[in-house]
Amino acid sequence: MFEIVEKRQLCHTVYLLRIKAPRVAAKRKAGQFVMIKINEQGERIPLTIVDSDLKEGTISIIVQEVGKTTTEICALGAGDNVMDLVGPLGRPTHIENFGTAVCVGGGIGVAPIYPISKALKEMGNRVVSIPGARTKDLLILEDEMRAVSDEMHITTDDGSYGHHGFVTQILQKLIDEKMKIDIVIGIGPIPMMKAVSNVTRPYNIHTLVSLNPIMVDGTGMCGACRVTIGDEIRFVCVDGPEFDGHLVDFDELIMRNRTYLKEEKMAMEEFTYHEGTGQCERCET
Amino acid sequence: MDIKDRMKIPKQSMPEQAPAERVKNFREVPYGYTSEQAMEEAKRCIQCKKPLCVGGCPVNIDIPWFIDLMAEGKFVEAARKIKETNTLPAVCGRVCPQEDQCEKVCVIGKKGEPVSIGRLERFAADFEREQGEVAIPVIPKWSGKKVAVVGSGPAGLTVAGDLVKKGHKVTIFEALHVAGGVLMYGIPEFRLPKKVVQSEVDYLKRMGVKIECNAVVGKLDTVDELLENGYDAVFIGTGAGLPYFMNIPGENLVGVYSANEYLTRLNLMKAYLFPEYETPVIRGRRVVVIGGGNTAMDAARTALRLCPEEVTIVYRRSREEMPARVEEVHHGEEEGLKFQLLTNPVRFIGDHEGRLKAIECVKMELGEPDESGRRRPVAVKGSEFCMDADVAIISIGNGANPLIPQTTPDVKVNKWGNITVDYETGGTSKEGVYSGGDIVRGGATVILAMGDGRRAANAIHRYLTTGG
Numbered sequence: 150m151f152e153i154v155e156k157r158q159l160c161h162t163v164y165l166l167r168i169k170a171p172r173v174a175a176k177r178k179a180g181q182f183v184m185i186k187i188n189e190q191g192e193r194i195p196l197t198i199v200d201s202d203l204k205e206g207t208i209s210i211i212v213q214e215v216g217k218t219t220t221e222i223c224a225l226g227a228g229d230n231v232m233d234l235v236g237p238l239g240r241p242t243h244i245e246n247f248g249t250a251v252c253v254g255g256g257i258g259v260a261p262i263y264p265i266s267k268a269l270k271e272m273g274n275r276v277v278s279i280p281g282a283r284t285k286d287l288l289i290l291e292d293e294m295r296a297v298s299d300e301m302h303i304t305t306d307d308g309s310y311g312h313h314g315f316v317t318q319i320l321q322k323l324i325d326e327k328m329k330i331d332i333v334i335g336i337g338p339i340p341m342m343k344a345v346s347n348v349t350r351p352y353n354i355h356t357l358v359s360l361n362p363i364m365v366d367g368t369g370m371c372g373a374c375r376v377t378i379g380d381e382i383r384f385v386c387v388d389g390p391e392f393d394g395h396l397v398d399f400d401e402l403i404m405r406n407r408t409y410l411k412e413e414k415m416a417m418e419e420f421t422y423h424e425g426t427g428q429c430e431r432c433e434t
Numbered sequence: 435m436d437i438k439d440r441m442k443i444p445k446q447s448m449p450e451q452a453p454a455e456r457v458k459n460f461r462e463v464p465y466g467y468t469s470e471q472a473m474e475e476a477k478r479c480i481q482c483k484k485p486l487c488v489g490g491c492p493v494n495i496d497i498p499w500f501i502d503l504m505a506e507g508k509f510v511e512a513a514r515k516i517k518e519t520n521t522l523p524a525v526c527g528r529v530c531p532q533e534d535q536c537e538k539v540c541v542i543g544k545k546g547e548p549v550s551i552g553r554l555e556r557f558a559a560d561f562e563r564e565q566g567e568v569a570i571p572v573i574p575k576w577s578g579k580k581v582a583v584v585g586s587g588p589a590g591l592t593v594a595g596d597l598v599k600k601g602h603k604v605t606i607f608e609a610l611h612v613a614g615g616v617l618m619y620g621i622p623e624f625r626l627p628k629k630v631v632q633s634e635v636d637y638l639k640r641m642g643v644k645i646e647c648n649a650v651v652g653k654l655d656t657v658d659e660l661l662e663n664g665y666d667a668v669f670i671g672t673g674a675g676l677p678y679f680m681n682i683p684g685e686n687l688v689g690v691y692s693a694n695e696y697l698t699r700l701n702l703m704k705a706y707l708f709p710e711y712e713t714p715v716i717r718g719r720r721v722v723v724i725g726g727g728n729t730a731m732d733a734a735r736t737a738l739r740l741c742p743e744e745v746t747i748v749y750r751r752s753r754e755e756m757p758a759r760v761e762e763v764h765h766g767e768e769e770g771l772k773f774q775l776l777t778n779p780v781r782f783i784g785d786h787e788g789r790l791k792a793i794e795c796v797k798m799e800l801g802e803p804d805e806s807g808r809r810r811p812v813a814v815k816g817s818e819f820c821m822d823a824d825v826a827i828i829s830i831g832n833g834a835n836p837l838i839p840q841t842t843p844d845v846k847v848n849k850w851g852n853i854t855v856d857y858e859t860g861g862t863s864k865e866g867v868y869s870g871g872d873i874v875r876g877g878a879t880v881i882l883a884m885g886d887g888r889r890a891a892n893a894i895h896r897y898l899t900t901g902g
């Protein structure tokens with residue numbers, strides 16, 4: 150059992166949870182994630198470790214309600230427990246002094262970009278951050294991002310805050326203004342990461358993205374998380390989650406993440422209305 | 435009873451769920467013997483002076499001895515006798531390939547059917563368990579030594595059981611949220627009920643073994659850190675990992691699974707109870723399983739229980755070369771499993787949403803024998819054809835789990851990533867570190883993994899007590 154010691158709402162559908170997991174807290178590095186299963190019947194889902202507190206032995210995760218499991222997690226509060234939590238999984242982000250690092254975060258993607266920006270900053274990089282959201286209310290970790298950025302450009306799709314438009318427009322502008330960019334790290338919805346990679350490709354700017362496929366074990370045993378990188382199949386949970394954005398087959402990832410659309414919808418409806426037995430009519434299963 | 439009379443007793447058949455019935459549920463297929471049947475079957479053993487069966491068992495169970503106890507109805511005593519050499523009899527009695535091991539060499543089998551050693555073993559273990567709490571052996575005083583076991587599959591469980599019984603403190607670290615390894619996530623409920631595995635794990639806990647789930651060694655502590663933090667020896671039993679894919683077009687389409695993923699979703703995560711259990715799986719209308727081993731058979735028979743229209747095994751050689759146990763192939767066939775032999779997929783074909791809809795295959799014929807001594811399958815030119823399929827399950831084997839070797843470079847591995855050990859002791863290239871099971875052998879069997887565990891436990895005990 151892993152106790153939730155603090156819960157904070159960051160915006161409409163996004164919550165920060167601080168969970169007691171001292172051994173994970175002691176080992177985790179930027180870029181790594183945990184798999185969480187909240188109860189006996191639960192699914193195992195991957196969530197990025199956003200921060201850790203060594204003194205208190207806690208890790209922080211930021212969760213967006215998108216389906217049944219994430220909604221259930223967000224319904225938990227301080228004092229509640231999650232049954233299983235394993236990590237830190239995945240390879241840590243390779244952090245060095247690149248020079249100037251542009252950190253692009255879209256929506257909930259600001260959560261995983263934050264620990265990476267922080268680590269880059271601590272290594273002496275000049276961090277230029279571009280956090281974006283659909284609208285002002287959905288922007289998360291603004292203060293935290295500001296604290297680790299040398300330069301910050303906020304964008305909202307609807308213009309309610311910061312630049313009116315997409316994160317990629319700012320990135321393009323910085324490139325056009327001849328900013329010397331040594332690395333770009335983009336994390337957010339898959340179409341956004343694809344767009345960021347498309348912006349930097351013609352200029353050959355090294356671009357990392359963090360992939361979020363469906364996972365089961367998270368330890369390299371099942372292959373559910375496989376993605377195509379260049380001509381190779383790679384497993385995100387052990388080879389990633391970060392990959393060269395110029396080599397990722399994003400369309401395939403989008404397609405694979407839609408695998409259980411029907412089932413997810415059904416689970417969510419069941420969860421919301423407590424209806425249906427879910428039994429196959431033809432047999433006992 | 436003299437030998438002649440014993441040899442007249444017919445082999446006792448095992449009652450089982452009828453195929454039409456069992457294909458609709460996940461309950462165990464055979465019901466097991468009754469006490470009368472078990473005693474009758476035990477009487478068929480002629481108590482050889484030089485029992486060949488014992489040599490056929492990788493852990494050398496004293497088979498005539500325990501069978502003799504069973505013939506007298508002393509089932510609990512029989513179970514204890516077995517447990518002197520085999521920690522997991524209820525498991526082995528169910529999943530051992532007996533026809534290739536103990537029963538293959540039983541003398542009774544020369545003229546007729548061999549003694550059903552596996553079924554008797556299973557009966558004794560089940561009987562003892564169902565009697566109520568299984569008595570635990572006397573645990574000696576603590577030796578002052580601590581051992582870390584990485585992985586809770588049959589290899590790790592055996593090492594842990596043997597070493598607590600010798601007075602050492604043992605902690606098992608398991609990456610998943612439950613202990614048991616393949617016994618829990620791979621082999622299906624209808625072949626090995628999870629409560630059987632669970633009770634074996636509980637038995638170890640009652641003997642004092644500590645089990646820490648959700649603990650990935652290499653990500654939390656590394657092997658070196660375990661050794662620095664007070665463990666005197668480490669056993670690595672991390673099993674196989676990284677499923678192989680075929681590297682053909684369309685392999686990442688929605689609906690194409692590895693057998694590991696498919697079985698993990700269904701066994702470990704209970705996707706057949708979706709949405710009560712939250713992990714989904716595509717049930718499929720036409721399911722194709724690629725491969726001919728036990729894992730393929732398990733995946734196929736699991737798929738049958740989700741009531742699709744058809745489940746077909748596609749295998750590139752002929753039936754004789756199929757590595758799966760004959761009994762499992764037979765069970766599958768009874769349940770309606772189809773076989774498309776001498777056939778190999780060349781391409782997966784998807785619809786506009788990227789969902790699998792068909793598999794292009796090519797017919798194969800058997801050519802010259804290859805290194806494994808089996809005739810090599812070669813594609814027949816121009817024989818391509820398409821099979822409808824919305825779920826494909828690839829079951830062509832696993833590579834080695836890389837996590838420990840990556841983080842412990844002084845543990846040597848071979849070119850396939852399997853840990854190299856001294857066969858007699860399980861000792862690796864690193865002092866105090868031992869290994870066994872699938873991470874050493876590649877894909878093997880439960881009983882071989884346990885045999886490795888037994889040898890390693892003896893060597894670790896020697897190392898801890900005499901330093902050598």
Ligand SMILES: Cc1cc2nc3c(=O)[nH]c(=O)nc-3n(C[C@H](O)[C@H](O)[C@H](O)COP(=O)(O)OP(=O)(O)OC[C@H]3O[C@@H](n4cnc5c(N)ncnc54)[C@H](O)[C@@H]3O)c2cc1C
Binds near residue numbers: 182212220390
């Ligand atoms: C390495 C990694 C790190 C992640 N970190 C975070 C994080 O820090 N915070 C966070 O909120 N989420 C994170 N995710 C995504 C998170 O795991 C999914 O949102 C979650 O599994 C959805 O579960 P659900 O049952 O609530 O939704 P479901 O009912 O399974 O899905 C609902 C919707 O989400 C989509 N979806 C399903 N799986 C994923 C996925 N893996 N990624 C994105 N969308 C998905 C579905 O297509 C569907 O539209 C991460 C994923 C990975 C692989």
Ligand SMILES: Cc1cc2nc3c(=O)[nH]c(=O)nc-3n(C[C@H](O)[C@H](O)[C@H](O)COP(=O)(O)OP(=O)(O)OC[C@H]3O[C@@H](n4cnc5c(N)ncnc54)[C@H](O)[C@@H]3O)c2cc1C
Binds near residue numbers: 529588608650835
């Ligand atoms: C579907 C299927 C059916 C089979 N059927 C049969 C059968 O009928 N008869 C038979 O004899 N054999 C069968 N086998 C083979 C048999 O199950 C294996 O040979 C045996 O389980 C190997 O045991 P093991 O202890 O080496 O490893 P495993 O059982 O693979 O267990 C290894 C454990 O280590 C854990 N682990 C891995 N890395 C780490 C880490 N870094 N830290 C902590 N824990 C870790 C894993 O999560 C796993 O639980 C089957 C295998 C499969 C997949």
Ligand code: SF4
Binds near residue numbers: 520526536881
């Ligand atoms: S452990 Fe396996 S091989 Fe040994 S006697 Fe039992 S069934 Fe036979």
Ligand code: SF4
Binds near residue numbers: 478539
């Ligand atoms: S070989 Fe057969 S008959 Fe002889 S002791 Fe073993 S089981 Fe009994």
Ligand code: FES
Binds near residue numbers: 367370387
């Ligand atoms: S999630 Fe199973 S291999 Fe990555």
